[in-house]
Amino acid sequence: MEQPDYSLESAARQRGFMRIAGVDEVGRGPLAGPVTAAAVILDPANIPNGLNDSKKLSAKKRQAVEQQIFDRAEVAIAHASVEEIDEINILRASHLAMERAVAMLDPAPDYLLIDGNLIPRGLQLPSEAVIKGDGKSVSIAAASIVAKLCRDRLMVDLAQQFPGYGWESNAGYPSKQHKDALQVLGVTQHHRRSFKPVHQMLYQD
Template sequence: MLRSFYNENTLEAGLDEVGRGCLAGPVVAAAVILPKQYTHPVLNDSKQLTRSQREKLRAEIERDALAWAIAEVSNEEIDRINILKASFLAMHRAVDALAVVPEHLLVDGNRFVNYPLIPHTCIIKGDAKFLSIAAASVLAKTYRDDLMEKLAASFPHYGWEQNVGYPTPFHRRALREHGPCPHHRMSFRLV
């Protein structure tokens, strides 16, 4: 069972991102503030859930959260500043967009760039330990998957409706045959 909070007396936002290892599309982050004693029998790291579970949870999280926000950093920005900085920037933008200002940030992973005036704690595999981070992982993943599916309609060669931009053999073969498109990250090794 995932934990409801890190510090019971603090308004916490869970942060997670998705798409760091992709060859195309933005990196997407979400920030979620859940009610203090929130529990959920299914909510977990988005990678441990089926697509239908994620979609159902997305609606529940958006309904139940005290505040939530999603932000992205484009492939062009990733190429300019690098993927690690872009991941942190996406998380900062998600916090910026929250309707409620948190007192503490729970960040999935082992590194983060300080957000102004809000302390943070990095938690390795935090999306499998804390409900707010798991909720952020679900919102970020469902948002990005939907976005890549829409982009796939205009760029059908790459199979993004299936691989969402990750470097699958199909995606790499399509890059060799058709070359990159405007949504590819040119600073990444594409083939």
């Protein structure tokens, strides 16, 4: 299995950049809840063990690696709300969450490695978009792990307030349980009204 490494960061360091942040978001696909982004600056002399794309790690492994990330790296996490997702669309909202996470790092990073094929337009720093970056860059992998776990916990909290949708296990994604519950329990304020299954329920003839 291919593992992410520090080579993209090393290349940026050779060009004179020192504070290199990996940036990733999670939660574009769910029908409910915010979209969450993280920005992480790793210490090249103290990189956590076991960093990988969060989707390739077991829950137990993710939590162990997350603890190392918080102990050894600079981390910022931010969200864009359901209202913002519905207002500006999910792509812009995910970029907004990324912009907010980067803005929280202090001192500011001087170079960004961003997961995906687009650089958010609000980021005015030297940046590089990295397709499938969480499998290539340890900094992006670290961001993917902390963003996912933060958002998962948020959805567990919301599940206690709005039981029945299965958010504690599906994190708001359109699982069968979630879609069935929408039919029975209806739409909550945490549902994304611009997303088709929710939109159709609200505005069907």
